[in-house]
Amino acid sequence: MTSSNLEYAIEARNIIKRFDGEAAVDGIDLNIRKGSIFGILGPNGAGKTTTLRMLLGIIDPDEGERFLLGSPNPISKSHQVGYLPEERGLYQSMKAYDAIAFMGALRGLPLAEGRKRGKQMMADHGLGDAIDKQIRALSKGMAQTVQLLGTIVHEPDLIILDEPFSGLDALNQGKLERLIRGQADKGVTVIFSTHVIAHAERLCEEIAIVAHGKIPFTGKVSTARDRLRPQVHLETRELDGTWRSAIPGDCQPLGHNWHFTLPKSGVEPLLHALIEGKAGIESLSIERPGLHDAFVHIAGEAVARKMEADAAQAAMGEAV
Known part of the structure; x- marks a missing residue:
């Protein structure tokens, strides 16, 4: 090793x-900076x-090696890790702040401290009126926020969120983005999976694109x-x-x-030719391709269509 x-x-x-002889993950390499x-x-x-x-050690790879915080x-x-799984679940009869404290206790945080932090975190995130409510009395978005707060109540060094935006409306998605940025500002490493490219484009400096158990790209969004x-x-104005x-x-x-497509020679020779040739420029703009365009180019149209279908299905679930 x-x-x-x-x-x-x-x-x-x-x-x-x-799984059953089929590779669900097939030779992945990742380096994620602190x-x-x-x-x-x-x-x-x-x-x-x-x-x-x-990566979390919940299951072991059949081959290869991985390191988490060294x-x-x-x-x-x-x-030292906060993990929000894709399958959400809270005890419905628990009070909201107790649910946060309970999740912290699973990571070694004393219950009394967890309850204290839980109440303060709920107040800080606009849930002060729901502190004493049972989970079953909360809206879907509020319950997911409580679970997220329980993921970070023990102040982890690394946060891993599996499809954290799924099921959230636009307002709560925005709150989650701000929370993620806030954790990163404290020096915490945040890793999240998603099938909605816009979240990654707004939040991430680096990404990995996963398709058919492989990673055809990992690196900076700009790259x-x-x-x-x-x-x-x-x-x-002119046509010739x-x-x-x-x-x-x-x-x-x-x-x-x-x-x-902008010629490889760049915009200056293009502008010179247009001006000298009296083309009559009414407007000219240069649009850099977005991450969605890059995803389609790297992963292929079929994978991109599948991901768009997944995002549309999740959005329908939010509206229900």
């Missing part, structure tokens, strides 16, 4: 997990949850986006002239509007 790099909160090296917000993107069934459970035995670091060239949107040589030959106007 090799040693761990203390720069990373999580390391995984060629981890493989099979203090970062890291997103794991992919559709349902891609291997995200299995990967997280192996240890090859992730369970030994459980008191993923840079795999595609920027797009030019141009409107001209010497300036046409600066526009890709297969680009045809729609009216007086042109849409094409």
